[in-house]
Amino acid sequence: xxxxxxxxxxxxxxxxxxxxxxxxxxxxxxxxxxxxxxxxxxxxxxxxxxxxxxxxxxxxxxxxxxxxxxxxxxxxxxxxxxxxxxxx
Numbered sequence: 001x002x003x004x005x006x007x008x009x010x011x012x013x014x015x016x017x018x019x020x021x022x023x024x025x026x027x028x029x030x031x032x033x034x035x036x037x038x039x040x041x042x043x044x045x046x047x048x049x050x051x052x053x054x055x056x057x058x059x060x061x062x063x064x065x066x067x068x069x070x071x072x073x074x075x076x077x078x079x080x081x082x083x084x085x086x087x088x
Contacts, residue, residue: 006037006040007071013067049071052071
């Protein structure tokens with residue numbers, strides 16, 4: 001994965017202001033982050049997000065919220081660290 005020094009950002013809308021209803025918007029944003037990395041020429045699958053930090057920003061709108069997620073990939077030969085490396 002050659003995504004070092006790249007940042008990917010996407011925004012999805014949720015028609016609800018209640019956090020339990022934001023799951024679909026968050027899932028779509030995460031999928032789009034992977035798609036953006038692919039469009040940038042990287043070989044990326046959703047497994048490459050394991051152990052990565054994703055930044056979440058929620059902005060209120062008239063009808064709900066905008067969910068913005070961003071990802072700056074780590075430069076790693078092993079994009080899927082063992083569980084002990086990312087457990088809190």
